[in-house]
Amino acid sequence: MPAPAFLLPADPLDPRRPDPHFAWEARLLRGLGGEHHLVDHDALLAGDARAAVGRVPGGLGPFWYRGWMLPADRYATFATALAERGAHLLTSPPGYASAHELPGWYRVFEGATPTSVWLPASASVPPGPEQLAAAVARLGGRGPAIVKDYVKSRKHEWHEACYVPELADLPGVARVVDRFVELQGEFLAGGVVLRRYEEFARASTDRPDDRDDGPSGGGGDGADPVGDAGAVGDADADGPRGGGGRGRAVEARVWWLDGEPVLVGPHPDTPGCAADPDLDVVRPLVRALGCRFVTTDLAHRADGSGWRVVEVGDGQVSDLPRGVDASGLLVALLAA
Numbered sequence: 001m002p003a004p005a006f007l008l009p010a011d012p013l014d015p016r017r018p019d020p021h022f023a024w025e026a027r028l029l030r031g032l033g034g035e036h037h038l039v040d041h042d043a044l045l046a047g048d049a050r051a052a053v054g055r056v057p058g059g060l061g062p063f064w065y066r067g068w069m070l071p072a073d074r075y076a077t078f079a080t081a082l083a084e085r086g087a088h089l090l091t092s093p094p095g096y097a098s099a100h101e102l103p104g105w106y107r108v109f110e111g112a113t114p115t116s117v118w119l120p121a122s123a124s125v126p127p128g129p130e131q132l133a134a135a136v137a138r139l140g141g142r143g144p145a146i147v148k149d150y151v152k153s154r155k156h157e158w159h160e161a162c163y164v165p166e167l168a169d170l171p172g173v174a175r176v177v178d179r180f181v182e183l184q185g186e187f188l189a190g191g192v193v194l195r196r197y198e199e200f201a202r203a204s205t206d207r208p209d210d211r212d213d214g215p216s217g218g219g220g221d222g223a224d225p226v227g228d229a230g231a232v233g234d235a236d237a238d239g240p241r242g243g244g245g246r247g248r249a250v251e252a253r254v255w256w257l258d259g260e261p262v263l264v265g266p267h268p269d270t271p272g273c274a275a276d277p278d279l280d281v282v283r284p285l286v287r288a289l290g291c292r293f294v295t296t297d298l299a300h301r302a303d304g305s306g307w308r309v310v311e312v313g314d315g316q317v318s319d320l321p322r323g324v325d326a327s328g329l330l331v332a333l334l335a336a
Contacts (some may be wrong), residue, residue, distance in 0.1 A: 004090060004334060005061065005064075008038055012042060017038075039065075045071075049077040049081035050081045053078070061086075063089050064090055064316060069151070072093065095290075096314050099314040100314045116193055118150065144165055145167050146162060146197055147163075147193070149184060149189040154184070256295070257292065257293055259286055262328060263328060282298065293333070294312060
């Protein structure tokens with residue numbers, strides 16, 4: 001089988017070039033002897049997958065996608081459009097959904113990640129009081145929690161649309177959930193998730209530039225293409241007590257290929273904070289998930305009781321922190 005090629009998003013202002021955010025990966029890939037082609041991410045989001053892959057030569061592949069995140073249904077149409085051209089993605093649509101959306105990976109990682117429940121919602125219909133009360137009861141009924149959707153939080157609107165100080169305050173839960181749904185709007189992914197808040201160890205330095213994950217629309221997004229990089233209480237800048245300057249949670253992002261870690265580095269939100277996570281618990285869980293190319297974001301509990309899985313993501317849409325040497329990762333993907 002030929003070595004995989006890569007599909008990168010094109011620059012919206014010059015479709016003959018890679019999107020500037022991925023230009024360095026394209027250069028590194030070429031230096032390693034790899035091949036890449038360009039797709040139109042805006043067309044993918046708009047539902048015109050055939051137009052999006054119009055610059056991809058027919059009959060090539062297999063392909064890894066490296067780009068901005070896509071809703072699971074858009075990824076499926078992306079795969080179909082490529083199949084019509086005689087090509088295929090190495091991550092299947094079901095595999096993408098399993099790694100990209102919390103309900104797809106949570107059951108495998110339950111116990112190693114903050115306790116979570118989810119319920120359906122849409123941009124125009126947030127969960128009702130009875131639905132929220134039932135979800136709160138399943139989460140234990142008391143204590144602090146985080147609101148997000150299947151992919152993202154709005155951690156930059158921490159007190160307004162992310163953090164719930166007390167689940168027993170059902171009107172307070174409803175206010176945060178309703179505001180979250182309102183702000184996410186058309187970019188609401190899947191439904192609403194309530195996650196138990198956990199306190200993680202923080203960097204001692206002043207807060208860096210904060211960047212939420214997933215630039216496809218919701219939440220003041222920055223340049224990280226993955227969904228939510230783990231705003232499970234501590235990927236926020238200030239924490240629930242507004243303690244600005246306490247620093248962000250120190251997270252590690254681990255890149256896994258076929259169940260093995262191929263790159264361990266800092267989280268893109270804290271590129272200067274090195275972390276050395278214990279992978280003994282995580283490794284069998286990643287293998288049980290059964291997805292070829294995934295990332296796990298890990299943080300250490302503030303009480304020193306161990307590492308926790310803050311988020312799981314599809315590796316194709318997970319960002320690399322500034323300054324990391326990605327050559328080993330790309331070599332492994334080329335050999336997959």
